[in-house]
Amino acid sequence: MNRSILLQSRPVGMPGPENFEFREGSVQEPQEGQAVIRTLYLSVDPYMRGRMSDAKSYVEPFKLNEVISGGIVGEVVESKSGDLQPGDKVIGMLGWRLYNTVDAGSVRKLDPSIAPLSAYLSVLGLTGLTAYFGLLDIGKPKAGETVVVSGAAGSVGMFVGQIAKIQGTRVVGIAGTDEKCEYLTRELGFDAAVNYKADNFQEELAAACPNGVDVYFDNVGGSVSDAVMNLLNDYARIPLCGAISSYNSTEDVGPRILSKLIKTRSMIKGFVLSDYASRQAEGMQQLGQWLAEGKLKYEETIVEGFDHVVDAFLQLFQGTNLGKMLVKVSDPQA
Amino acid sequence: MNRSILLQSRPVGMPGPENFEFREGSVQEPQEGQAVIRTLYLSVDPYMRGRMSDAKSYVEPFKLNEVISGGIVGEVVESKSGDLQPGDKVIGMLGWRLYNTVDAGSVRKLDPSIAPLSAYLSVLGLTGLTAYFGLLDIGKPKAGETVVVSGAAGSVGMFVGQIAKIQGTRVVGIAGTDEKCEYLTRELGFDAAVNYKADNFQEELAAACPNGVDVYFDNVGGSVSDAVMNLLNDYARIPLCGAISSYNSTEDVGPRILSKLIKTRSMIKGFVLSDYASRQAEGMQQLGQWLAEGKLKYEETIVEGFDHVVDAFLQLFQGTNLGKMLVKVSDPQA
Structure with missing residues (x-):
């Protein structure tokens, strides 16, 4: 069973729960070259507010009645691609869903030995x-x-x-x-x-x-x-x-x-x-080095549970979170 | 006989004639290495309003009860410097005076054959x-x-x-x-x-x-x-x-x-x-070339007479002038 969060209406001023809709459905079957990714950590970010309006901006507006997307760290649970194996940890811009079925090329594999998985949505992301x-x-x-x-x-x-x-x-x-x-x-x-x-x-x-x-x-x-x-x-x-x-x-x-x-x-x-897309590797290399040298600390505010994704997003505008606001949706199984 | 214009008080809001004082005096005798420059054209510019306040800005404020300075094209009338001869046309940041007595090195000689003298205060300035x-x-x-x-x-x-x-x-x-x-x-x-x-x-x-x-x-x-x-x-x-x-x-x-x-x-x-001080020669060269090729037109609003310097400056804030606002103070004699 899958669950997802859609943009129900465009907020005017401060967004509220009424702008979002939780919907249930089934997990989409992967085609050849695709994989099913279970969401582990989901990133909520202030810039997403801009995408909820239909005003001209640097990213396309979210579409009404479609699933919202953002940064997600997940785990491969089923794969029809040679590039991904069940248990692999990946990061990508994916839908606010429990399970995303996507082309293998649209996510990037992570090395969990370098830093905790959530770090890929903050200091290394x-x-x-x-x-x-x-x-x-x-x-x-x-x-x-x-x-x-x-x-x-x-x-x-x-x-x-x-x-x-x-x-x-x-x-x-x-x-x-x-x-x-x-x-x-x-x-x-x-x-x-x-x-x-x-x-x-x-x-x-x-x-x-x-x-x-x-x-x-x-x-x-x-x-x-x-x-x-x-x-x-x-x-x-x-x-x-x-x-x-x-x-x-x-x-x-x-x-x-x-x-x-x-x-x-x-x-x-x-x-x-x-x-700076072309310089991303340089940035991650330098940030990873500073992290390893103990020169960078990072802080996370982690909300637990897919039910609280919208709450976590809305909290961003209350100024209460310290560091990166994340939602932990599930634990890795592999 | 010399005349000069001093900053009498700092304007608050729009400047007015009461902020300025005309003063009469004698022409200062040139020392060795100095020359006496008769003012031909005097430039009034919006940026000068900033110097009339004592707020932090990119140029030093004008001092109260001292002569205001700005861009001036003049003619050498007396010289105790080997670098300048009577009749030479020069440009420099000089005082709002009929005659400025200055070190020869503080002005730059102009070539009147390239463009009219006033052009050195606008298109080539x-x-x-x-x-x-x-x-x-x-x-x-x-x-x-x-x-x-x-x-x-x-x-x-x-x-x-x-x-x-x-x-x-x-x-x-x-x-x-x-x-x-x-x-x-x-x-x-x-x-x-x-x-x-x-x-x-x-x-x-x-x-x-x-x-x-x-x-x-x-x-x-x-x-x-x-x-x-x-x-x-x-x-x-x-x-x-x-x-x-x-x-x-x-x-x-x-x-x-x-x-x-x-x-x-x-x-x-x-x-x-x-x-861009270090690239000034490049700029003048290119502007001079475009001018010679007929690709650049320029316009001047010329007010006549030293008596009207303050009026000309104040007019800048009325939006009435077309192109560069200049005051013609006197005709060249040589």
Whole structure:
């Protein structure tokens, strides 16, 4: 018996359970060259909110009444392909289903001896690579500079900060609770962390950046970014990774930034991981090495059970998760 | 007898005559290695508004009760330097004075046979070079793409559009009167021009850019730029040259743009001509060649008389000038 989650309606503003539908059905029989993949870990990510709208964006919108897809680590349970054997662990962009029946070429085999399976959905996957390329290729931090990252306790942000530390910079994280801020400085080695919900956030941020801001890795947009824009040094670089604060807002008004960018001759660039598809192997190799050397820590918030996939996705917008939000759907059997 | 113009007080919001003071004095005697330069043409430019504030910016603020400085073309009337002879035409960043006494090395000799003297303050000077480097180095237009330029009938904008045409792009100008728009399409070869004061500006702009916007060369910021941001194609490039709409505003609020930049993975970069100091000769050579080939037209609004320098500067913010705003202070004598 299979189960799947479909997009029932397009959210306006904040999504809710009513936008999703759980449906039951049978597992599709594999054709020649195909395999059946049982879902072990399923990734829920803020960018998916964009695909739930039908507005123009960098990925195709999800279709109404079709199964939602995202990053999944799974186990091969049946195979009609010579490339995959039952028990193999794989990763791919698959449907939110208990079982996906797919062409063998659409998933990639994992080596569970290098890192736990879930790591392939965080540090060695989308989020680690996003941090790596956005920070190093667009942010280009130099030793001694100040790097600020918003959404710092989120799945991308915590890698941004740690990679920035490896580069020899001063790292300041912005997060939404004092506990997260303490986690960043105590556990991840950030030089400072500021709670954006503090009354005097702008002043605290300025105090945490006595030499201004050279690189701002932005995951959130909105008023948090407004505050950072006041502190830019000349020739600052701003990799734009996300704007989670805006994803659910139909109106988003704030101080215009163009004149600040001119005065400082700063650069902003939006990016998406697929821009770096050709360099993925390089990124995974470097991240794996830092992981092995103990230079990168990672954190996961793991929700248990396919029943809670939608809840886990909705929680992303409450700011409660620490690190990568994953759903553990089942244990490996082999 | 010498005359000069000083910054009397720092403008708050729109500058007015009360911020300036005309002062009379004597012409300073040249020391060994110095020369006395009589002002022929004096350039007034929007960026000077920034120097009148004491806020952090890319150039030092003007000092209160000191003479304002800017681009000036002049004639040597007395010289105690072997490098300059009376009658030589020179260009430099000099004081708003009838006569400047300066070190010979602080000015550059001009060849009046290549172009009229005033051209060295526009197409072959600050504005032509600004258009050249901002468009080609940051905007990187490719043949067949759509380039939009705001402030299109201004001193930088009209070169941006013409250089973009030379690159084989579709060029759309934004200006503030129908006359300017007609000038852009009829005289300068723009493919379309839109009046931002039209009631349905957003719709007209969209109609003028049926394939979206690949490069947006921004001279104005504010609500004009808000409209362009709605039309960005994927991987759009936005050279930020000016934000004249914001220079006199103490509060500048509008739609936030970060989520639009992410969705399109666009790039914005503020720049200033001095970023390209090492490539100035290349720029002048290319601009001079296009000028000689008849591929670049230029326009000047020339105000006559030193008495009207402040008026000419203030007029920049009324949107009435076509092309480069200059003040002709005196005729060459040699």
